[in-house]
Amino acid sequence: MPDNFLKRRDIGKLIASVRDAGGRFVAPALAARQAVYKDISSAEELDDDYILPRNSYKELVFPQTEVIADFTIGKDGVGLKGRDVTGRDTVVFGARPCEAASLESLRSVFTWGFIDEFCTKREDRLVVITIACTKADGACFCTTVDLSPKSVTGSDVALSETDAGDYLVHSVSEKGKAFIAKHSDVFKAKPSADAVVKPIIMPERIKGVDLEKIKKFLSDTAHYENPVWPELTRKCIGCGACTYVCPTCHCFDITDEATAYGGKTPFEGERRKNWDACQFDNFTLHASGHNPRDTQFKRWRNRFMCKFNYYPKKFSSKGCVGCGRCIRVCPVRLDITEVMEAISKRP
Amino acid sequence: MENALRKKAKELLEKGEVKVVIGFGWNRDKTFTTPVFITKPEDAERLVWNPLCVNNLSVYLTRKFKDIQALGRPAIVAKGCDIRNILVLISEGQLKREDVFIIGVTCNGVVYRQELRKGELKPEIMPTKCHNCDVRNPHATDFVVGDKSDFKPPESPTGMVFNKIKEIDSKEATGRWDFWVNEFSRCIKCYACRQVCSLCYCERCITEKNMPQWIETSAHPRGNLSWNLTRAMHLVGRCTFCGECERACPVNIPLNVINQKMITVVKDAFDYKSGYDEKTHPPMIVFSPDDKDDFIK
Numbered sequence: 001m002p003d004n005f006l007k008r009r010d011i012g013k014l015i016a017s018v019r020d021a022g023g024r025f026v027a028p029a030l031a032a033r034q035a036v037y038k039d040i041s042s043a044e045e046l047d048d049d050y051i052l053p054r055n056s057y058k059e060l061v062f063p064q065t066e067v068i069a070d071f072t073i074g075k076d077g078v079g080l081k082g083r084d085v086t087g088r089d090t091v092v093f094g095a096r097p098c099e100a101a102s103l104e105s106l107r108s109v110f111t112w113g114f115i116d117e118f119c120t121k122r123e124d125r126l127v128v129i130t131i132a133c134t135k136a137d138g139a140c141f142c143t144t145v146d147l148s149p150k151s152v153t154g155s156d157v158a159l160s161e162t163d164a165g166d167y168l169v170h171s172v173s174e175k176g177k178a179f180i181a182k183h184s185d186v187f188k189a190k191p192s193a194d195a196v197v198k199p200i201i202m203p204e205r206i207k208g209v210d211l212e213k214i215k216k217f218l219s220d221t222a223h224y225e226n227p228v229w230p231e232l233t234r235k236c237i238g239c240g241a242c243t244y245v246c247p248t249c250h251c252f253d254i255t256d257e258a259t260a261y262g263g264k265t266p267f268e269g270e271r272r273k274n275w276d277a278c279q280f281d282n283f284t285l286h287a288s289g290h291n292p293r294d295t296q297f298k299r300w301r302n303r304f305m306c307k308f309n310y311y312p313k314k315f316s317s318k319g320c321v322g323c324g325r326c327i328r329v330c331p332v333r334l335d336i337t338e339v340m341e342a343i344s345k346r347p
Numbered sequence: 348m349e350n351a352l353r354k355k356a357k358e359l360l361e362k363g364e365v366k367v368v369i370g371f372g373w374n375r376d377k378t379f380t381t382p383v384f385i386t387k388p389e390d391a392e393r394l395v396w397n398p399l400c401v402n403n404l405s406v407y408l409t410r411k412f413k414d415i416q417a418l419g420r421p422a423i424v425a426k427g428c429d430i431r432n433i434l435v436l437i438s439e440g441q442l443k444r445e446d447v448f449i450i451g452v453t454c455n456g457v458v459y460r461q462e463l464r465k466g467e468l469k470p471e472i473m474p475t476k477c478h479n480c481d482v483r484n485p486h487a488t489d490f491v492v493g494d495k496s497d498f499k500p501p502e503s504p505t506g507m508v509f510n511k512i513k514e515i516d517s518k519e520a521t522g523r524w525d526f527w528v529n530e531f532s533r534c535i536k537c538y539a540c541r542q543v544c545s546l547c548y549c550e551r552c553i554t555e556k557n558m559p560q561w562i563e564t565s566a567h568p569r570g571n572l573s574w575n576l577t578r579a580m581h582l583v584g585r586c587t588f589c590g591e592c593e594r595a596c597p598v599n600i601p602l603n604v605i606n607q608k609m610i611t612v613v614k615d616a617f618d619y620k621s622g623y624d625e626k627t628h629p630p631m632i633v634f635s636p637d638d639k640d641d642f643i644k
Contacts, residue, residue: 237539295413295414338374
């Protein structure tokens with residue numbers, strides 16, 4: 001049973017009240033002919049026709065680039081002053097259930113041993129509103145990784161669309177309940193009696209994929225040098241597109257950049273935390289010149305291991321949520337599910 | 348046509364003339380084509396050829412792919428536009444002509460992005476390069492598959508990219524600057540444009556030279572601008588307008604527009620178009636007393 005009801009025409013009101021309180025309202029909107037998560041100010045900006053935005057909303061808790069400290073180089077040495085992050089009330093509206101399940105993985109990494117406040121403080125102030133999928137494409141494979149368009153993991157408020165374009169509202173978390181209570185003027189108490197929910201589209205489970213078998217194959221170190229890796233991934237060109245659109249990929253690099261512009265001196269600069277990708281050939285390049293992952297298939301194997309072996313084992317969270325973004329953006333259509341299938345078939 | 352292609356590939360592998368055939372195959376659902384590397388004669392059946400074969404496979408001939416080179420002499424399935432890139436690689440000393448067996452395919456155009464195709468190939472889903480193609484009958488081949496095309500490209504180039512260039516050229520300098528700053532602002536620094544490009548073959552790209560860091564790795568407007576402009580400049584006189592960078596871009600930056608603009612500038616200044624003749628060097632790496640030099644005012 002839904003808890004509440006949200007009229008499509010009231011979304012504008014919701015956006016306004018979130019923004020009036022100083023928050024951000026992020027939702028799928030068009031940019032350069034495709035749906036992306038954007039900070040929007042009116043309901044007209046919403047894209048009605050999206051399956052899944054091109055980018056992941058992980059950038060709301062883990063921005064692509066951010067300043068973590070400022071430095072100055074003086075006669076007496078280098079001065080470093082860290083920056084604090086407070087986060088900002090943010091609502092992401094219209095996220096998909098697959099992606100919502102990824103936040104748990106990000107949190108596991110960013111709180112593992114050291115609490116990375118740049119991530120946690122933002123996540124604390126993030127409200128995730130998912131909408132169950134009424135559309136899918138050939139790249140969607142959530143059901144193959146044991147999720148579904150009906151999943152609510154990681155979601156604070158889960159919506160299902162009605163034929164009239166309105167939404168039945170299910171509050172999932174405490175954060176979600178508080179959000180609904182705060183905006184009770186738009187979240188109506190009862191749905192209209194004639195509200196019919198649109199059919200949910202379930203991507204077909206890929207028959208040849210067996211997650212247990214994959215885990216077993218990957219856990220066996222004898223398979224590390226298996227010729228299957230170069231065979232399956234030879235076509236990988238080594239760009240970072242898959243990792244950058246992936247909702248669970250979390251690698252970053254720390255870099256110091258001079259900011260000799262805007263009136264600053266060449267002796268001032270910023271320490272930045274930027275996304276990095278295990279697919280780049282200098283990702284594990286050591287100062288000695290040695291690179292333990294010196295060819296592309298080893299880098300690809302690492303990404304696969306990370307998703308289906310290392311992280312599920314370490315955190316028992318999902319390394320892959322089946323959103324299919326990596327498949328859609330890959331310039332050579334290296335389909336991760338085809339690799340999953342091939343590995344499942346190995347003895 | 349596919350049969351002739353498979354037959355040739357099989358024969359080359361059986362005779363040992365080549366060790367690998369780099370071509371196109373289907374994905375699992377036969378909805379997309381994807382690069383395949385055929386090393387056994389019996390696997391030649393996997394090769395396909397159709398308008399979804401958009402990739403420029405010449406990237407796999409570059410030194411970035413050491414494990415592919417280790418397989419031995421390759422044959423490559425290449426459209427005329429892909430062959431242009433192979434010829435640039437040869438002219439820049441990256442490859443010897445005899446190092447590769449070129450299976451040219453005659454082409455009636457490909458789709459701009461594979462997902463756009465719904466059944467048939469319509470002109471509106473073809474990239475600008477196909478509308479103006481003068482290499483539908485592939486040049487510099489060792490073997491040709493397919494019937495001769497009698498397509499004649501229009502006298503003056505047409506298509507979306509050229510229209511966009513006209514539109515941008517008509518703006519004031521500040522308007523042009525704003526246009527590009529806005530487009531580049533979406534860049535996520537995934538370097539798909541570079542990785543998919545067969546002419547971006549440096550093993551260490553300038554962005555990876557970090558002592559000092561010449562190009563900022565941050566995806567902020569300044570870092571994005573310096574990356575995209577640097578790449579554009581490094582392709583001047585070399586880029587063949589194969590369109591792979593724009594196709595690969597996950598955020599739809601119109602890289603074809605900047606690259607075609609550069610091609611037009613080079614054509615006007617040096618009367619040179621890359622990729623037609625492996626013996627002529629690109630203008631930016633040779634000095635000629637006949638250069639017009641009229642940019643020096």
